[in-house]
Amino acid sequence: MNGPLKLGLDQIRIDGGTQPRVLIDEQVVADYAELYSTGVDLPPVTVFFDGASYWLADGFHRCWANRRINCDYVYADVRQGTQRDAQWHSFGDNSEHGLRRTRDDVAHILKMMFADDQWAAKSDSDIAKHAGIPRRTVYDHRQRYLGESAKIDPGQREVTRNGKTYQMNTGNIGRAKSPPRPGSARKPGGLSTKAIKPGRSHSIHYPKVALELPHDPHGACRTIVSALGNDFARALIAELTSYLQAQKAGDP
Secondary structure, three states: OOOOEEEEHHHEEOOOOOOOOOOOOHHHHHHHHHHHHOOOOOOOEEEEEOOOOEEEEEOHHHHHHHHHOOOOEEEEEEEEOOHHHHHHHHHHOOOOOOOOOOHHHHHHHHHHHHOOHHHHOEOHHHHHHHHOOOHHHHHHHHHHHHHHHHHOOOOEEEEEEOOEEEEEEOOOOOOOOOOOOOOOOOOOOOOOOOOOOOOOOOOOOOOOOOOOOOOOHHHHHHHHHHHHOHHHHHHHHHHHHHHHHHHHHHOO
16 A cells, blocks of 8 residues: 555454553643644554454554544554564554654563464574564573573574564573593694593683773673672672671771
8 A cells, every 4th residue: 555544443443452661641642632723733643454354553643642632533554564563563562763662662662572373483593683672681681481491492493584583593602612632632722632631620610791880880780780680789889888888897
């Protein structure tokens, strides 16, 4: 279909779970209503047509604004697709424009994604790119919603690259290479096979993340939380508090 189509508001379905926000902002509705009433043409809403229903994917505030001024129609960008297509489109809506999403909106979007087996199978990077959400936030919410099942690598993960979607074997990602067998010839520059081997250690090796912390407590806090997450930050606070108390107790 070419150009925006004039649709009656009663033709547009808003009951398909395609609203990515938790709440409608009444002030935004009022502002849009005032603009419409003064003759300002706001961008058309986006709907997906499956041959029977028009599913609203973008423009909930604009639709409610038209209702407020007793206008029974809206101009829409109509695309061919299902309710599910409209829902997926809505996850990426307003990530860079329109009313800024709240933390609750982001959590709501990710919860809907991870409740769906097909969407949950997508990589954190692909979800982050589509929804305009930081990858670390996607990872944290995956652990929260999927729990232990998110930590079990199924060996296959849906990945989108250059517009193509395919299954990638992720079973070996992050796994250390097998150590050389005893008695094997050393490689150039390596240790002699007769070298004394270190004994087993019971120390725990934690993964490391290189951070550049600003000399500003507030900025440092934001950097740590952004890179390592809320749970790590809380644990760090507890450790720092304990460490400083121990230092204070040991002062002469």
